[in-house]
Amino acid sequence: MIGTAKQEYIENRIIEEARYIIANKSTVRKTADQFKLGKSTIHEDMSYKLKKINYNMYLEVKEILDFNLADRCYRKGRKYLESLQGKQIC
Numbered sequence: 001m002i003g004t005a006k007q008e009y010i011e012n013r014i015i016e017e018a019r020y021i022i023a024n025k026s027t028v029r030k031t032a033d034q035f036k037l038g039k040s041t042i043h044e045d046m047s048y049k050l051k052k053i054n055y056n057m058y059l060e061v062k063e064i065l066d067f068n069l070a071d072r073c074y075r076k077g078r079k080y081l082e083s084l085q086g087k088q089i090c
Contacts, residue, residue: 010049011049011053013035013045014045014046014050015050015053015054015057016035017031017035017037018046018057018058018061019057020034020035021046021064021065022061022064025068026064027065027068028042028043028046028065028068046062047062
């Protein structure tokens with residue numbers, strides 16, 4: 001019975017993480033901070049475990065996380081350009 005209660009707790013936690021990502025269009029890092037878990041745990045939960053628990057929710061989360069991954073290089077580039085503003089480049 002203990003194994004079942006633990007499994008139910010983990011499934012509920014994964015569903016809550018997914019709801020948070022969907023509601024806030026959140027990144028893995030922000031979600032990990034919110035739930036006080038590691039980024040690897042969130043990534044594993046969303047990439048593998050959620051797929052088995054709720055496939056439709058998995059597809060929604062995957063779309064958001066794929067967008068965040070694609071947008072990462074643009075955000076990094078913008079941040080770099082902002083850091084250069086006001087500096088003279090030879």
